[in-house]
Amino acid sequence: MKLTLRIWRQTGPDEPGRMTTYDVTGISPDMSFLEMLDHLNEELILAGDEPVAFDHDCREGICGACGMVINGRAHGPERTTTCQLHMRHFTDGDTIDVEPWRAAAFPVVKDLVVDRSAFDRIIGSGGYITAPTGAAPEAHATAVPKPVADTAFEHAECIGCGACVAACPNGSAMLFTSAKVVHLNVLPQGAPERESRVLDMVGAMDAEGFGGCTNTGECATACPKGIPLPSIAAMNREYLRALSKGR
Amino acid sequence: MAVTGVAMLLFLVGHMLGNLKIFFGAPEFNAYAAWLRTIGEPVLHYGWFLWLMRLGLVAAVVLHGVAAYQLSRRDRAARPAKYAHRRQRASYATRTMRWGGVILALFIVWHILDLTTLTVNPRGQAHHPYENIVADFRNWYADVFYIVAMLALGLHIRHGFWSAAQTLGANNARRDRALKALANALALVLTCGFIAVPVAVMTGVVS
Numbered sequence: 001m002k003l004t005l006r007i008w009r010q011t012g013p014d015e016p017g018r019m020t021t022y023d024v025t026g027i028s029p030d031m032s033f034l035e036m037l038d039h040l041n042e043e044l045i046l047a048g049d050e051p052v053a054f055d056h057d058c059r060e061g062i063c064g065a066c067g068m069v070i071n072g073r074a075h076g077p078e079r080t081t082t083c084q085l086h087m088r089h090f091t092d093g094d095t096i097d098v099e100p101w102r103a104a105a106f107p108v109v110k111d112l113v114v115d116r117s118a119f120d121r122i123i124g125s126g127g128y129i130t131a132p133t134g135a136a137p138e139a140h141a142t143a144v145p146k147p148v149a150d151t152a153f154e155h156a157e158c159i160g161c162g163a164c165v166a167a168c169p170n171g172s173a174m175l176f177t178s179a180k181v182v183h184l185n186v187l188p189q190g191a192p193e194r195e196s197r198v199l200d201m202v203g204a205m206d207a208e209g210f211g212g213c214t215n216t217g218e219c220a221t222a223c224p225k226g227i228p229l230p231s232i233a234a235m236n237r238e239y240l241r242a243l244s245k246g247r
Numbered sequence: 248m249a250v251t252g253v254a255m256l257l258f259l260v261g262h263m264l265g266n267l268k269i270f271f272g273a274p275e276f277n278a279y280a281a282w283l284r285t286i287g288e289p290v291l292h293y294g295w296f297l298w299l300m301r302l303g304l305v306a307a308v309v310l311h312g313v314a315a316y317q318l319s320r321r322d323r324a325a326r327p328a329k330y331a332h333r334r335q336r337a338s339y340a341t342r343t344m345r346w347g348g349v350i351l352a353l354f355i356v357w358h359i360l361d362l363t364t365l366t367v368n369p370r371g372q373a374h375h376p377y378e379n380i381v382a383d384f385r386n387w388y389a390d391v392f393y394i395v396a397m398l399a400l401g402l403h404i405r406h407g408f409w410s411a412a413q414t415l416g417a418n419n420a421r422r423d424r425a426l427k428a429l430a431n432a433l434a435l436v437l438t439c440g441f442i443a444v445p446v447a448v449m450t451g452v453v454s
Contacts, residue, residue: 008331019331072332097332104325169336171325211325212318214344215410216337230418237416 001027001087004095005040007052010108013115017108019097029088033076034059034066036087037098053111059083061224064159067166068112069099074163074222081161081224101162103171105208118208119160119176125204126197127180129189142188155183157225167222170211175219177205178235179227185238195242202239248318249411251311256408256433258304259400263440269453273377280376308355315348340406347399354396361389384448393445401438405430 002025010017024040031039034056041051057065061084070076076085090096098112106114131137144152158179165173181198184190190197213232220229268279286296336342357367362379365371370382383389408430412418418426447453 006331069330069332072330072334099330099332102326102328102330104327167336169326170322172322209325211322213414214318214322214341215406215413216341218336228420230413230420230423233413233416233418235416236414240416 001025001029001090001092003027003036003090003093005098006095007098007111008100008108009052009111010100011050011110013107013109017111019099027087029086031087032059032083033070033085033087034083053109053113055113056083062159064161067101067161067163069097069101069166071097074101074166075161075224079222079224079226081159084224101166103162103165103210105171105173105210106162106165114162116160116162118210119162119173121208122173122177122201122204123160123180126193126201127184128193129184129187130192131189144187148186152183152187155179155186155227155231158183158223158227159225161224163222163224164219164227165210167218168211168213169216169218170214172213172219173205173208173210174213174232174235175223175227175229177201178231181235181238182231194238195245198235198238198242202235248311248314249414251307251314252407252411253415254307255304255311256404258300258307259437260433263437266444267440269377269380269444270447276377277375281374308352312348312352315345319345338406340402343399343402344406347403350396350399351403354392354399357392358396380444381448381454384445390445390449394442397438397441400441401434404437405434408433 002023005022005024006019007022008017009020022040022044024036024043027036027039034054037052037054044051054068055065057063059066061081064081066082067075068082070082070085075082077089078085100106100108100112101114101116103114105118106116109115155178158176160176162176164175165171168175181201184197185194215229215232217229220227265279265283269276284294284297291299360366361368361383362376365373365379368379368383369386370379372378384393409418409426412422412426444453
């Protein structure tokens with residue numbers, strides 16, 4: 001395959017960036033999007049140019065490290081992570097726009113790499129449970145009904161890739177925060193911090209400069225893990241409940 | 248946004264149903280309009296209910312607008328750099344919430360000047376709402392503005408009702424489809440109900 005790539009190049013956090021055009025040849029349809037970028041970078045290195053910087057880790061779609069906006073869509077045209085997106089979903093001769101996540105709370109570090117530590121600070125503010133440390137507890141000590149376990153697991157699937165923020169026209173982190181809040185708030189293990197968790201995590205989210213939610217639904221459409229949009233309603237419910245309890 | 252929106256929506260349902268009384272003729276419609284001033288008597292003085300209602304509605308409109316302004320400011324600040332690859336996001340109703348809201352705000356100003364204070368009404372006879380409405384909708388520009396505003400209202404409610412359910416935590420995976428259907432139904436019924444009046448005047452059903 002032969003492709004024209006327009007990639008956002010930016011040398012540092014405070015440097016101006018711009019879209020730069022590259023022609024790449026010899027792309028196999030079986031390559032992942034990241035392998036295609038590796039291929040481009042090898043050519044750039046051979047030519048003595050600076051390779052394109054991008055985040056990646058497991059390349060199995062489970063770590064949440066990779067992520068870029070491809071043709072205006074977070075993680076590209078398929079509902080998966082960028083590492084699991086394959087070049088067979090593009091056609092020979094395509095022009096592909098590749099940009100970093102865009103949000104005030106996710107400043108660009110270099111090229112396609114953004115600083116997502118705002119997510120870490122949101123998790124740090126309430127994404128934990130109080131449990132005695134030491135030996136692992138007996139597995140049946142705390143009974144969890146199956147539907148509750150299913151809901152918790154559905155939300156625990158969030159890998160914190162940031163696609164929701166990138167896709168949201170308002171740069172809002174509501175879907176991410178709701179996944180983290182609902183995951184622990186439905187479980188008995190999360191019950192002791194149920195109220196403080198939602199208040200603190202929403203507070204941390206607001207403090208990071210994410211936008212407000214206008215329920216456009218773009219986040220849930222982009223989410224590679226299928227976190228559902230009603231999760232945001234569930235978090236709002238938890239928030240109102242916590243406020244009414246006065247904690 | 249959600250609380251003030253739902254309050255205004257409840258008012259609109261009553262307002263639309265009241266408007267439809269125009270199809271029963273001038274005496275009944277004018278008597279209905281006069282009755283609105285006597286609600287709450289003898290506890291409330293004549294006309295007090297209407298004024299309390301107006302006070303509540305103005306507060307709802309202003310708070311709704313202020314909240315929309317604050318939310319928009321915050322949302323724009325959260326996405327300072329735009330994407331080079333532009334594409335349409337979300338549904339038409341969702342994308343037009345802000346400008347649709349502006350159209351509705353302008354409409355409300357005209358609507359009050361037209362049929363409450365009668366400042367810009369072509370007939371402008373107090374306590375004769377039926378005759379004022381008929382005189383009004385014989386002008387094509389009043390019909391166009393009214394119908395455009397009601398279409399904007401339908402779109403606003405289509406996204407707004409479901410969005411309010413999300414904000415207030417009333418939505419969940421099971422109710423999601425039903426709430427969206429209800430939002431569509433409310434938008435359709437209110438738009439058609441309101442538009443029925445100028446259409447009836449234009450076609451001569453009401454005269």
